Amino acid sequence: MPGKAVARTAVGLPWLCPNTDSLIRLAESPAGLARQSTVDVGDVGLLAFLLRFAPSPFSPTSNLFCPSALSAASLPDTAAAYLATTPSGWVNPVHEVAKRCRAFSVHASAFAHRLAEHIHHAGADRAAAVLALAPLGWLAVAPVDPGAFTELLNDPLTPPTLALQAECWGLDQNAIARRLANRWRLPAWITPLLGNLNLPLVAARAVVADPELFVLCQFAAFEAERRVHSLGLTEGVDRAELLRTLKLDDATVDALWTAVAPDSAPVSDFDPNPHNVPLVSNLLKMAAESRRRNGAALVLRLEDRVDELHHAVAHVAGDFDTRARDAKLRALAELAAGAGHEINNPLAVISGHAQRLFRTEPDPERGETLQTVIRQTHRIAGIVRDLMQFARPPQPQPHRTAATELISTVRDELSPFAVEKGVRIELGTVATDVFVRCDSKQIKHALVALARNGVEAAGSDGWIRLSYTNGDDEFVTFVVEDSGPGLSAASLEHAFDPFYCGRSAGRGRGLGLPTAWQFARQNGGDVRHEPTDGSTRFVVTVPRSVTLDFLDRQSA
Numbered sequence: 001m002p003g004k005a006v007a008r009t010a011v012g013l014p015w016l017c018p019n020t021d022s023l024i025r026l027a028e029s030p031a032g033l034a035r036q037s038t039v040d041v042g043d044v045g046l047l048a049f050l051l052r053f054a055p056s057p058f059s060p061t062s063n064l065f066c067p068s069a070l071s072a073a074s075l076p077d078t079a080a081a082y083l084a085t086t087p088s089g090w091v092n093p094v095h096e097v098a099k100r101c102r103a104f105s106v107h108a109s110a111f112a113h114r115l116a117e118h119i120h121h122a123g124a125d126r127a128a129a130v131l132a133l134a135p136l137g138w139l140a141v142a143p144v145d146p147g148a149f150t151e152l153l154n155d156p157l158t159p160p161t162l163a164l165q166a167e168c169w170g171l172d173q174n175a176i177a178r179r180l181a182n183r184w185r186l187p188a189w190i191t192p193l194l195g196n197l198n199l200p201l202v203a204a205r206a207v208v209a210d211p212e213l214f215v216l217c218q219f220a221a222f223e224a225e226r227r228v229h230s231l232g233l234t235e236g237v238d239r240a241e242l243l244r245t246l247k248l249d250d251a252t253v254d255a256l257w258t259a260v261a262p263d264s265a266p267v268s269d270f271d272p273n274p275h276n277v278p279l280v281s282n283l284l285k286m287a288a289e290s291r292r293r294n295g296a297a298l299v300l301r302l303e304d305r306v307d308e309l310h311h312a313v314a315h316v317a318g319d320f321d322t323r324a325r326d327a328k329l330r331a332l333a334e335l336a337a338g339a340g341h342e343i344n345n346p347l348a349v350i351s352g353h354a355q356r357l358f359r360t361e362p363d364p365e366r367g368e369t370l371q372t373v374i375r376q377t378h379r380i381a382g383i384v385r386d387l388m389q390f391a392r393p394p395q396p397q398p399h400r401t402a403a404t405e406l407i408s409t410v411r412d413e414l415s416p417f418a419v420e421k422g423v424r425i426e427l428g429t430v431a432t433d434v435f436v437r438c439d440s441k442q443i444k445h446a447l448v449a450l451a452r453n454g455v456e457a458a459g460s461d462g463w464i465r466l467s468y469t470n471g472d473d474e475f476v477t478f479v480v481e482d483s484g485p486g487l488s489a490a491s492l493e494h495a496f497d498p499f500y501c502g503r504s505a506g507r508g509r510g511l512g513l514p515t516a517w518q519f520a521r522q523n524g525g526d527v528r529h530e531p532t533d534g535s536t537r538f539v540v541t542v543p544r545s546v547t548l549d550f551l552d553r554q555s556a
Helices: 002-012 020-028 030-034 044-053 068-073 074-085 096-118 124-133 136-144 147-154 162-169 171-181 211-227 239-246 250-258 280-358 364-391 403-421 440-456 487-494 513-524 549-555
Strands: 399-402 424-427 435-438 464-468 475-482 526-530 536-543
Touching: 002 162, 002 171, 002 403, 020 030, 020 044, 020 074, 020 399, 030 068, 030 487, 044 124, 044 136, 074 280, 096 124, 096 136, 096 147, 096 211, 096 250, 124 211, 136 147, 136 171, 147 162, 162 171, 211 239, 211 250, 280 364, 399 403, 399 440, 403 424, 403 435, 403 440, 403 464, 403 475, 435 440, 435 536, 440 464, 440 475, 440 513, 440 536, 513 526, 513 536
Parallel strands: 424 464
Antiparallel strands: 399 435, 464 475, 475 536, 526 536
C-alpha cells in the first residue's frame, strides 16, 4: 500500500478488534472487568472499546468504568455488530510491532502506576490507561499494512523518529493517535494526552486538563522508551525537567522501575483472532439477549437496593443531627452553669448595695434611679435562675402519673394565655389508661414551654393541639402541634440554643426549648422536632410506667 494511503486508512479504522479471550470475558464475566484493581493493558483493543462505549463513573479517578454499566446489553451487542461488519482492525499479537507495543505498554503502565502511588496521585488507573493506548498510531497501522514497518524496525541503531514515520506512512504515529482519539470520542480526560506526549511542559499545560497526570504519563513513556523500545512517542522530551517537576532522582526512578514485573504473554486455548472463531459472535449476541431479559429484574433489585441505601443514609443523617444537637446542648449547659455562678455573686453585691442606698436616699430622683437598678438586678437574677434551671436542673422525683392528667394540667395552665392571644387549644384523642413514670412538675414544665411557643407561633385565630400516643413498650409520646408557619432551616438549627428566639417582636428569653430538652433527658426521655406540612410539631418522649403506684412510691 502506498505510504500516504497507509495513514489515511489507519485513521479511518472503526475500532481495534479485541482478541477472542477478551470478547469472551466481555460476554461471560463483565463483573470481572470491573473488579480489576488496575487496567488490563494486555488487550488494548478491549480497553479502547470499553473507554468508548462504557460510561465513566462519577468518580473516574477511582475506576475507569462504571461497574454496573459493564453488565449492560449494549456492550456485547455493539461488539457483535462491529465484529460482523468490520473484518479489519485486529492486530496479530505475534507481529513484531504488536510485540513491541505490548512490551512498551505493559512496562510503561506498570511503572506509571507505581509512580502515581509514589507521588500520591489519585489517577493511577488513568495513567496506566494512557500508557496502554499511547502507541495507538502504531497499532492502527499494523492491521492496515503489516509490511509498513519494515524500514522502521529493521535497523536497531536508528530509532523510528516521527519524521521517519511520516515519510513512510504519510502521518506519524502521534498524528494518527490524535485523529483516532477524537473520531472514536474517547473520554475527555484521555483524548488530549494521546498523541501529545512529546509536547513541552509549557505547551502541555495549555492543552490538558490535568497537567500532573500529563507529566506522570510523559515521564513513564519516556522511561519505557529509554529502557524497553523506542516508538518515537516522547521525541525531544527534556528528562531533567520532568525529574525536577516530579521531584524525583535517578535512584528513586531506578527503584520504581526495578519493581516492575516482567511481561508474560497470555496463553489461550482459542485462536486469538475472533474472526476465525464464529461462535464468538453468537456468544456476544446471546449475552446481550440474556442481559435484556434479565434487565427488568435487575432494575427492580437495584431500585430496592437504592431504597435501602436511602433509608440508611436518612437514618444516619438524622442520628448524626441528634447526636450533634445533644453534644452542643451539654456543652452549653456546662458553660451556662459556670457563667450563672460567676454572674450571681457580683449581682448579689450590686443588688444589696443598691437596696441599702435606696433605704437611706432622701433625693426622690436618685431613689428612682436606685429602684431602676434594683429592678434590673431582679430581672438579671430571673434570667440567671432560668439559665441555672437549664444548666443544673434539680434532680427529678419520679412517680407514676396519668398521661391524661399531664395534658389536662398543661391545657388549664395555658388557657388564659391562649384566650389572650386568640388561639384555641385542642386535645387529640387520648386513652385514659396510659401512665408515665417521671417528675410530673418537670415534664409539665417542658410541655408548657413547647405549648407556649406554639401559641406564640399560631397567632390570632390559630390553634394548638395536645395529644399523646402509646408509642412503644418503653415510651409514651406526647405531641405538641400548632398551626404556625413552621420553622425555617436557620431557626431549626438553633431552636434548642439558649437565648435563641425566632420572633423579632415579643421575644422571650429563648430558654423554653433547651430547658424542656434538659427536663426530658433528666427523666429518661427526649424532645425532638418532626417536620410536617402546614404545621409545627414537637414530640416529647417519656418513659412508660408499668408498675403499680405503691411500688413507684417505694422506689422514689
